[in-house]
Amino acid sequence: MKASDLFVKCLEAEGVERIFGVPGEENADFMISLLESKIEFVLCRHEQAAAFMADAYGRLTGKAGVCLATLGPGATNLVTGVADANMDRAPLVAIIGQGSTARLHKESHQNMDAIAMFEPITKWASTINNEQTIPEITRKAFKIAQTEKPGATVIELPEDVAKRDVELQPMPMVKTRRPAADWKAVAAAVDLIGEAKTPLILAGNGAVRKRSAKQVRRLASKAGIPVVNTFMGKGAVPLDDPHCLFTIGLQGKDHVLKAFGEADLIISIGYDLVEYAPEFWNKSRDKKIIHIDYDPAEIDEAYPVNVDIVADVADAVWQINEALNARFEGRLPLHEIGSWSGLRTTIYEDLMAQENDAAYPMKPQRMISDIRKALGASDILLSDVGAHKMWISRYYQCYEENTCLISNGFCSMGFALPGAIGATYAHPDVNVVAVCGDAGFLMNVQDLETAVREKRKLVCIVWLDGEYGLIKWKQQNHFDGKHSPLAFSNPNFEMLAGSFGMWGRHVKTADDFMPVLTEALAHDGPSLITVDVDYEENQKLTKRLGEIELPI
Incomplete structure (x- = not known):
């Protein structure tokens, strides 16, 4: 068989069910081999989004999520999502293309040392220079990615190696038992x-x-x-x-x-x-x-x-x-x-203090309370990175493990929307909600098309303030209320949703939020909700917490 056929069989032996990615010319043999496989290929609109999908999928399943990109810019686009998975302990295997080994020793088109780039942000990264090593390298990549503490690994497949003939079989997957305590x-x-x-x-x-x-x-x-x-x-x-x-x-x-x-x-x-x-x-x-x-x-x-x-x-x-x-x-x-x-009562009452506040723009506390009430115990919320993450992290509490995914090791903006797409593949039977700021949301907005095309049932809630709110909050805290220019403009999000062919609503009053969210959760497909947020609450929270008396 071709080496690319063997590689696909090795992935099947590892239990891979789907791959998220954006292929290129150098992945062509692999992609054609994949056509004969039961492995689903989820075509994405950006490699970073593909990596975030695999990141969330790996966290929720415990099995390595798999993403794919071509060489050069395709590989560099994967970097943030791969680094996020590695530092946030999500098992992930990234597959990248590479040019022919006959030209890697010299200056050539899109040639770069991708493995050297990935080494500092992964547990292990390797090139398949010899088709005979495909079973070993594949087995090692998945074993390392899934072994505690889990993280990311990378396999690079040069285009000429993928075409070679080989007579081998995948290595068997053997469960690794973790040691008992002394x-x-x-x-x-x-x-x-x-x-x-x-x-x-x-x-x-x-x-x-x-x-x-x-x-x-x-x-x-x-x-x-x-x-x-x-x-x-x-x-x-x-x-x-x-x-x-x-x-x-x-x-x-x-x-x-x-x-x-x-x-x-x-x-x-x-x-x-x-x-x-x-x-x-x-x-x-x-x-x-x-x-x-x-x-x-x-x-x-x-x-x-x-x-x-x-x-x-x-x-x-x-x-x-x-x-x-x-x-x-x-x-x-x-x-x-x-x-x-x-103490438990004090904390709980603090968290619930503004759950019914009818002010608009909406208080973060009210939005989080409504989201918690709307979601079941097993439903999944993913938080992007920004000021809203601090509110969700403090206020949103869970009944079950792995029902709130937050990027807090690497803290990557742009995580939540593609992560939510990945979550729908991991758990298609529960509601999935992504909460984003308007800055982080637009970093991977292109993959709304993926959600629509793949008919993923998810709700994306975007908090609008027209600024990099968390940076502003941090600067104000450290520089006596002063901050650098951080404001930007936004598109008409209802029109944006419509242009992707999806359901979208802008909430105009606090009391409308819950009915709109309920309607979105019942919608069979991706939904977009935008709501203006009152981030004056950021400084109020800082002041209030600063007045807490703590034991020495």
């Missing part, structure tokens, strides 16, 4: 939990992968310990669970930091330091810390770990739960979760 480390963790007066669980990105959330909930209930989640750990404990103390992540003060101020032990589970630096919650450097993750704890002076448990997270927490049962039989839970009810 029994001494588990015993030491149980010692600290037993000695602690006010322990606190910090649930990060890894706490919502690989069955981990179930064990986190068991630990919280068994020991009577409250749980705070990062932006990317939402849903580790349901929002209506009394053990849930909601979300941490704003770099200023917030009510939830009171819990960290009072805690003498932090049990961090699946916590990535890229999510929220420990210097913000451990300023005094006096917390005892149990680190439970797939990798050893990062070295950080604000993160002095007492017990470092490096193992499968779900299994490690399960072992701790079983050890607690054995050591404290008849005395569980160790702590009374009701002692945290006052």
Whole structure:
């Protein structure tokens, strides 16, 4: 068979069901081979969007999302989405084309060292220089991408290698078992939990992968310990669970930091330091810390770990739960979760304070409250990056893990719309909503056409303020209210939606938002909602949080 035929068979052996991408001349043999496969090719309108689709698909399925681009500018267009997947721990395999190996040693058309470009932003990247290596390289790319902590890998296929004849078969896919926790480390963790007066669980990105959330909930209930989640750990404990103390992540003060101020032990589970630096919650450097993750704890002076448990997270927490049962039989839970009810009530009332505010432009709080009410427990919200991300991260709470996707490691604008398209392929049976700012939305607006053509059922809600709102907010906070020029103009979004052949509405009053959202969710296809947002609330929130008194 041709080498490109073998490559496709290797992808089939890995369980690949679809590839998101934009092909080029150098992918031609691969694309023709793909015609004979059951693998679906989702033609996109920009390579960055294709990578974001694969990013979200990988996060939600646990299987590597696959994206494709040609050489040169096609490969460079993939970079942001690939880097986002890598830093946000999404399994992704990118396939890129390359010119003939006969011309790569010299100056030639669109020739660049793409592998060198991808190496700093991926777990692994390699070129198929020899058709005999296709099964090994493919197997390695998927194994590395999907092994905890997951991330991105890249396979480059030169056009002349793709044409060569080869007589090989794919390598079998063998499940890799993650190691169990060391029994001494588990015993030491149980010692600290037993000695602690006010322990606190910090649930990060890894706490919502690989069955981990179930064990986190068991630990919280068994020991009577409250749980705070990062932006990317939402849903580790349901929002209506009394053990849930909601979300941490704003770099200023917030009510939830009171819990960290009072805690003498932090049990961090699946916590990535890229999510929220420990210097913000451990300023005094006096917390005892149990680190439970797939990798050893990062070295950080604000993160002095007492017990470092490096193992499968779900299994490690399960072992701790079983050890607690054995050591404290008849005395569980160790702590009374009701002692945290006052703080939980304070936070909850703060989050709900303006849920019915009828002002227009709409308050961010009202919009998030309405979205939460409109969506079911298993429905998925994706947040783009901008001022709205800070509001969603603080205010939007979840009942289940992996129902709110936020780019918070790499923080990529333009993520939510294509990510939502990817999410509809991962979970076609739930509602999918992308919330974007007007700046981030227009960065990948071209793939509305993909959503329409592919008949994807999703709702994109765009918050309009005509500025780079988050940059303005940050500058105002640091420079006494001053900011650089950040305003821009917008198109008529209802006409824009119509030009793509899709449903679109502009909300003109706060009370109209919920009916319009309800109609959009019932629509069989992509929908676009735009609404003017009152970002004067940004500075009001900064001032209000700055007045919170926290324990030293």
